[in-house]
Amino acid sequence: MRLHLSHAAVLALIAPIVAAETTTEWLRSEAGSAWDSITTDPFVQQLADGTLDNSTLARYLVQDHKFVDAFMVLLASMVAHAPTLVDRVPGPTRRPRCCLRHG
DSSP states (O other), rough: OOOOOOOHHHHHHHHHHHHHSSSHHHHHHHHTHHHHHTTHHHHHHHHHHHOHHHHHHHHHHHHHHHHHHHHHHHHHHHHHHSEEEEEEESSOOOOOOOTTTOO
């Protein structure tokens, strides 16, 4: 007798064995001292508790906007240059190209 399990069922069975910690805990441990360095930085602390000087916050928001704007241009360019509609749609629901060919 063969047992057929879906991918999700297999993951559900092995997840407790493989991942004793959460993804967040794993990422923090992988980051090492960089995590503490970033999260204890005075700028980050002041931003989090709302005590950041207004001029510093304004400079930060301008730089953040420039980054997001450049990233959106890059993303739009990648989508525009994708050869097919399927290539433009990200994510796990995308079917491989070999399954889309006809004939």
